[in-house]
Structure formats: C-alpha cells, structure tokens
Amino acid sequence: MPELPEVRTVANFLNKNLVNKIILKTECFFEKMVWRNELKDFIKKTENQKILKVSNYGKYLMFELASQIMISHLRMEGKWSITSKEVNIYNKNHLRLQFELSDGEYLKYYDSRKFGTIEIWNKDEYLEKSKMDKLGPEPLNNQPPFEYLKAKAEKSNMLIKAFILDQSILCGIGNIYANEILFSAKINPERSTKSLTDKELKLIIKYSNEILQKAIDMKGTSIHSYKSGDGEIGQFQNELNVHLRKDDECFICGSKIIKKQVAGRGTYICLKCQK
Ligand SMILES: [Zn+2]
Incomplete structure (x- = not known):
C-alpha cells in the first residue's frame, strides 16, 4: 500500500502535469469507487472544472478545483497516470476512471484490487465530510510536537x-x-x-x-x-x-x-x- 512518501511523489507528478488543465469529460467504469457521493453528482461536479492544484495529506491525494476538492485514496493498488486516450501504462482491464483533459490528454485511474476510493466536496466542508479532520499530523517538518x-x-x-x-x-x-x-x-x-x-x-x-x-x-x-x-x-x-x-x-x-x-x-x- 502506498504510504505518505509514495503518495507525495504521485501528488508532485500530478501537480506538475495537471495545473490549469480543464476536465472536459468524466467517465467511471466502477461505480462503487465513488465514495459518499452519487456518481451522477460526481460527474457533474468534475466536468468543466479547472484543476488548480494537486497535493496530498498523508495517504490522501487532493485535487483542488475552483470550489471543490476531489479526494482520492489509493488503498492497496490504486495508480494514476496521464497519457493519450489509447495508451495504457498499466493493465487496461484495471482502468476504473478517466478524465478527458483540455489539452487532449487523459488522466486515468487504475486499480487491480478495487479498494481505492474517490469523493468530492465543497472546499468549506471537505475536511469534515471526508473525515480527514480526524487525521493526526504528518510526521514531517519536526511535527508532531x-x-x-x-x-x-x-x-x-x-x-x-x-x-x-x-x-x-x-x-x-x-x-x-x-x-x-x-x-x-x-x-x-x-x-x-x-x-x-x-x-x-x-x-x-x-x-x-x-x-x-x-x-x-x-x-x-x-x-x-x-x-x-x-x-x-x-x-x-x-x-x-x-x-x-x-x-x-x-x-x-x-x-x-x-x-x-x-x-x-x-x-x-x-x-x-x-x-
Ligand atoms: Zn541488530
């Protein structure tokens, strides 16, 4: 299971490659991964949104959109990639979610074990709704006291x-x-x-x-x-x-x-x- 250093590495890669791109179309091939949201709401809230920033807190990946935060937890085997539509750097049978981006590339999520989750919340309520407010401090930068x-x-x-x-x-x-x-x-x-x-x-x-x-x-x-x-x-x-x-x-x-x-x-x- 990816831990903080691996999720931070993924967040840095995604941030470098996604900032200011717009999600044109959202397709989900495994509805159960959409957590605490209806799939149709999830699609509506992500489409036509610009990605402002990608970061992480602990094992949680956070995609900041204009007024919302999309949160991805990779659990055991979840993986993100950015490629053209045709290219799959992981097994294409494990493709669970994809976002068509404004530059023609695709942001894709693969998960062989299907334990990973994704959810989306308004910025002012995401900590509470996702239960991320229950998380302790990251042990970095001399934390915790x-x-x-x-x-x-x-x-x-x-x-x-x-x-x-x-x-x-x-x-x-x-x-x-x-x-x-x-x-x-x-x-x-x-x-x-x-x-x-x-x-x-x-x-x-x-x-x-x-x-x-x-x-x-x-x-x-x-x-x-x-x-x-x-x-x-x-x-x-x-x-x-x-x-x-x-x-x-x-x-x-x-x-x-x-x-x-x-x-x-x-x-x-x-x-x-x-x-
Ligand atoms: Zn020893």
Whole structure:
C-alpha cells in the first residue's frame, strides 16, 4: 500500500502535469469507487472544472478545483497516470476512471484490487465530510510536537506498532515505514505504548521525520507494484534496514532479522537491537 512518501511523489507528478488543465469529460467504469457521493453528482461536479492544484495529506491525494476538492485514496493498488486516450501504462482491464483533459490528454485511474476510493466536496466542508479532520499530523517538518505524542501515548492501550500505524495519531505511516522507524529507534514493536520513555517518544518523532523525508526525496519505495506516476521507480527500497529482510543479518549487530505478525501486519524485528 502506498504510504505518505509514495503518495507525495504521485501528488508532485500530478501537480506538475495537471495545473490549469480543464476536465472536459468524466467517465467511471466502477461505480462503487465513488465514495459518499452519487456518481451522477460526481460527474457533474468534475466536468468543466479547472484543476488548480494537486497535493496530498498523508495517504490522501487532493485535487483542488475552483470550489471543490476531489479526494482520492489509493488503498492497496490504486495508480494514476496521464497519457493519450489509447495508451495504457498499466493493465487496461484495471482502468476504473478517466478524465478527458483540455489539452487532449487523459488522466486515468487504475486499480487491480478495487479498494481505492474517490469523493468530492465543497472546499468549506471537505475536511469534515471526508473525515480527514480526524487525521493526526504528518510526521514531517519536526511535527508532531513531543507534548502531542506524549499525551496520545499516555491514553493509549495499543502496542507501539499499532499506535504509529493509527492515522488519527500520526498520518501517513504504513507498514513499511513503521517497521523502519521502530528499527531505527531501537524499539520492539510489541511493547505497549504506555511503556515508552520520553526519550523513546522523541526518537519516534525524530526517525519518522528523517525516514519519511528521505523516502520522499528518493521518490518512495518501489515494492509490489507502486510507481511514481510517470512510471519512474522510487529508490527507497535500497535503503530499507529491516523491512523484507527476514533471516538476513542485522546491519548493526549481525543477528538474524525475524518476521512475525504484530498488530495484524508483517513485522520485521532485530530482537537484539530493538528492546
Ligand atoms: Zn541488530
């Protein structure tokens, strides 16, 4: 599943290529992906609208139109591309939505698993209607403040792995980066959040910022089927210290990395380094 760095990379690509283009025609081939809106309203609200900006918040892509915001969540396998009508850089059987643009190009959404969603809301109500107002801060630019995370941790009964995956606490971290952050912070993912010291909470903030920013700079992690939008391959997979390294030697201590399910997700741990 794309996490914050991959979605930021897609947003940057789309923003560079879509600003000031007008959506002439909207076609949806999988009605259920249109979330919390009627399909005919969705089509009416998107057609003849100029795209002003594309950005992201956590794993949410946001297309800013004149008076509305269109929100796309890629879930497991969603992908956007911009090509001519005939060209499909992904499997054309997975094409779920397309927008004909004013310059003759097509903005296309593909989704093999069909879990991705799209919705559209007025600018003054989109945060509430999409429930994006429930999301926590993105761990970038020295956010969140220590006091924020400490207050959340004190109230939490979760394991630390589940805690940093909870989008209402920190927004944008998925399984890959959760594994990497806890390895760098030398924290065992199965500890209870309440047991974290102030120093450990600060390390979580430090490494979530460093790792996500470095992954953004490298255009994300390319495993499974993620591509950055123009088919470019992100390079952060070459920087992974623990994720997908089951039975390999830890780069720090040489012990074998183990894999187990924690908080329902495949979790890679060096038991010697992560206490
Ligand atoms: Zn180790």
